[in-house]
Amino acid sequence: MLQEKLRQLLPEAEVDVRTVSALLCGSAAAVLAFKWVGQRRIERRLEEVKQRRDQGLGQMEKAARQFKQQNPGVQTGSILSLSLLELAEKLKDESLSPDSVLYTYMEKAMVVTREVNCVTDFMPECEEQLREVKKQKEKGLLYGIPVSIKDNIGCKGHFSTLGLLQFLRAPQEDDCVLVKVLKRQGAIPFVKTNSSQSVLNYDCGNPLFGRTVNPHNHSKCSGGSSGGEGALVGGGGSILGMGSDVAGSIRLPSSFCGICGFKPTGNRLSTAGVADPVAGMNSVTSVLGPMARDVDSLALCMRALLCEDMFRLDPTVPPMPFNEQIYTSTTRLRIGFYDGDGYFEPSPSMRRAIHETKTLLQEAGHTLVPFTIPRIEHAVHELFTRALFADGAATLLEKYKGDLVHPTLRSQIRCYRIPILVKRILSFILTPVVSPLDLSQLC
Numbered sequence: 001m002l003q004e005k006l007r008q009l010l011p012e013a014e015v016d017v018r019t020v021s022a023l024l025c026g027s028a029a030a031v032l033a034f035k036w037v038g039q040r041r042i043e044r045r046l047e048e049v050k051q052r053r054d055q056g057l058g059q060m061e062k063a064a065r066q067f068k069q070q071n072p073g074v075q076t077g078s079i080l081s082l083s084l085l086e087l088a089e090k091l092k093d094e095s096l097s098p099d100s101v102l103y104t105y106m107e108k109a110m111v112v113t114r115e116v117n118c119v120t121d122f123m124p125e126c127e128e129q130l131r132e133v134k135k136q137k138e139k140g141l142l143y144g145i146p147v148s149i150k151d152n153i154g155c156k157g158h159f160s161t162l163g164l165l166q167f168l169r170a171p172q173e174d175d176c177v178l179v180k181v182l183k184r185q186g187a188i189p190f191v192k193t194n195s196s197q198s199v200l201n202y203d204c205g206n207p208l209f210g211r212t213v214n215p216h217n218h219s220k221c222s223g224g225s226s227g228g229e230g231a232l233v234g235g236g237g238s239i240l241g242m243g244s245d246v247a248g249s250i251r252l253p254s255s256f257c258g259i260c261g262f263k264p265t266g267n268r269l270s271t272a273g274v275a276d277p278v279a280g281m282n283s284v285t286s287v288l289g290p291m292a293r294d295v296d297s298l299a300l301c302m303r304a305l306l307c308e309d310m311f312r313l314d315p316t317v318p319p320m321p322f323n324e325q326i327y328t329s330t331t332r333l334r335i336g337f338y339d340g341d342g343y344f345e346p347s348p349s350m351r352r353a354i355h356e357t358k359t360l361l362q363e364a365g366h367t368l369v370p371f372t373i374p375r376i377e378h379a380v381h382e383l384f385t386r387a388l389f390a391d392g393a394a395t396l397l398e399k400y401k402g403d404l405v406h407p408t409l410r411s412q413i414r415c416y417r418i419p420i421l422v423k424r425i426l427s428f429i430l431t432p433v434v435s436p437l438d439l440s441q442l443c
């Protein structure tokens with residue numbers, strides 16, 4: 001059939017049809033073989049990741065089980081029910097031991113991750129840190145508190161993967177500044193948690209670790225990109241988590257999973273040692289921040305982090321400690337609010353939550369002032385998107401080379417891969433007929 005077609009196309013005298021068809025078939029076979037080899041390579045590496053993760057989780061389960069057998073009297077239920085402030089108090093006055101708290105949370109984290117797939121890595125060195133904190137002369141503000149850490153936040157000996165194969169080349173050589181400060185304050189990092197692939201998505205899934213679902217409804221997503229933290233803290237498997245956020249990555253999963261999250265002002269906490277999906281991000285700054293069950297926990301964490309160690313280890317962080325005076329002030333405030341930004345339509349429940357909060361704040365004596373965000377489309381398209389992808393997403397696409405794209409990211413990555421000329425032509429044709437919001441849906 002192929003030969004018949006070639007014979008019609010090519011004059012017999014000039015080209016040997018059999019040679020041409022052999023060449024074509026050979027090339028097709030070579031392309032297929034090349035693809036197959038690439039696919040097999042990816043599968044092998046994914047299998048290695050899975051084995052390493054299973055091994056770590058097995059180790060965590062075993063350690064928690066052993067502790068329980070040796071300490072049958074530990075009241076795990078009551079430890080898990082304590083708020084962070086109550087737990088910190090009991091650890092400080094030694095009515096609870098750091099051991100009982102750590103192993104209780106290890107056991108609970110195992111239960112939660114089996115349900116929602118949120119833990120990517122166990123940190124066995126937490127047992128060493130447990131011994132270290134007990135030797136500290138002065139108990140830090142987070143003495144004995146187990147803390148979960150988002151995948152991209154560097155921890156010595158562990159991979160910051162962002163759900164991408166390229167980031168599996170070498171484990172981190174050192175703890176990032178934030179983790180160092182947490183440890184100096186007595187905290188015990190014990191697990192790493194899942195994120196969306198390349199941390200630039202509001203769902204939480206990647207080919208390395210799969211998808212993390214919502215602890216309150218497994219048919220829903222946990223939000224992203226710090227969705228592993230959202231699901232683990234929301235499911236009760238961690239009392240304090242650290243996430244990262246440039247455009248909602250702490251706030252969205254916290255909201256989806258029914259917990260509290262705080263995105264500090266840019267550069268307030270060090271981001272040294274945190275893996276980035278795109279280079280730079282100087283004008284849309286990525287920030288690290290806490291995720292926990294209540295606001296008091298977030299404040300305690302910020303109080304602990306904004307300390308001399310943070311300012312000394314990263315001199316680019318302004319040396320401004322936590323301002324107790326402002327935090328505890330009862331001065332009545334003027335608070336601006338909006339219940340829709342004119343770009344993303346809030347769900348009815350979100351709108352209701354805003355109005356309930358507004359009423360509560362008014363009842364507490366504050367003045368609430370409605371406002372609309374000026375030039376929202378300009379802000380999203382020209383300022384945010386262009387600043388994040390100043391190179392037309394080229395560095396981001398580099399990170400996806402030779403990798404799989406998780407289904408939750410496919411439409412986004414497909415859009416970035418369209419050649420710039422085609423994008424310009426499409427934009428020229430479609431902009432007058434389709435609103436900018438609809439265009440972003442097309443991508």
Ligand SMILES: CCCCCCCC/C=C\CCCCCCCC(=O)NCCS(=O)(=O)O
Pocket residue numbers: 152199200201202224225244245246247248249250276277285286287380384385440
């Ligand atoms: C300010 C509103 C942003 C809305 C973006 C809509 C436009 C769509 C264009 C691009 C999609 C980019 C998605 C960005 C998701 C960012 C989620 C996030 O905060 N990730 C954390 C990255 S960090 O480096 O870990 O902080």
